[in-house]
Amino acid sequence: MIPKFKVIMMTHNRLGLLDRTIKSLNKSILRPDHLYVFDDGSDNREKVTEVLNQSVIPFTMQMLEKSNCSKRTRNSISWMFENFEGLEGVVNLNSDMVFNPDWFSVLLERYDTLADRDQFLGAVSVYNYKGHKAIQSINLNAEGTVRAMRKQSIGIFGCLVTRMFWKDCILPIQKESGWEYTMSKLAKSKNWNMYCTMPSYVQHTGTKDGVHAHKSVTARDFLGE
DSSP states (O other): OOOSEEEEEEEOSOHHHHHHHHHHHHTOSSOOSOEEEEESOOSOHHHHHHHHTTOSSOEEEEEOOOOOHHHHHHHHHHHHHHHOTTOOEEEEEETTEEEOTTHHHHHHHHHHHHHHHOTTEEEEESOOOTTSOEEEEEEOSTTSOSEEEEESSOOSTTEEEEHHHIIIIITTOOOSSOHHHHHHHHHHHHTOEEEEEESOSEEETTSSSOOOSSTTOOHHHHHTO
């Protein structure tokens, strides 16, 4: 019997960022049992493999045709659901992320808690980006110390997506731009809800400003450097 969730990561060159991502994943308190890496045409796959060999998490590489971010996201997630029939969800990572050591345990816990409350749960992200419009803040325990934010849109990286959400809101996307807008529009039309953790448990280091919910937290803090 396969785990109900599998973890994937997309990469294309960016060896320095990938190196940092792998070192960060290695420090996860709860680690995925396997990492499926999708490479879409890196210029030097031997170098990419050398960096990946630092991973303490067993990994498998899948090769994709060179494409833009939107297309490889859709194709990578689709490959997982199409090849693992009993799979309930896919956790989608990218090779320019740094993780809080608790990221995976928090993601699974929030998913289980929200799934018990919301029959229309489609996706849960540990990346709480301020640019994604918030709809509602929700307390998940009596003390109000565990919270989640329902969002109008979310980033697809650091995100757990369910099979039905993929089918309704990711698989149909054909546009090469406006990915998040299209996904959120489809989610609204199909009544799927999207959530993120409060605060973030991942930092997107490939962005211009290294976005994080709290600016005082840096990638260096996450890595413990």
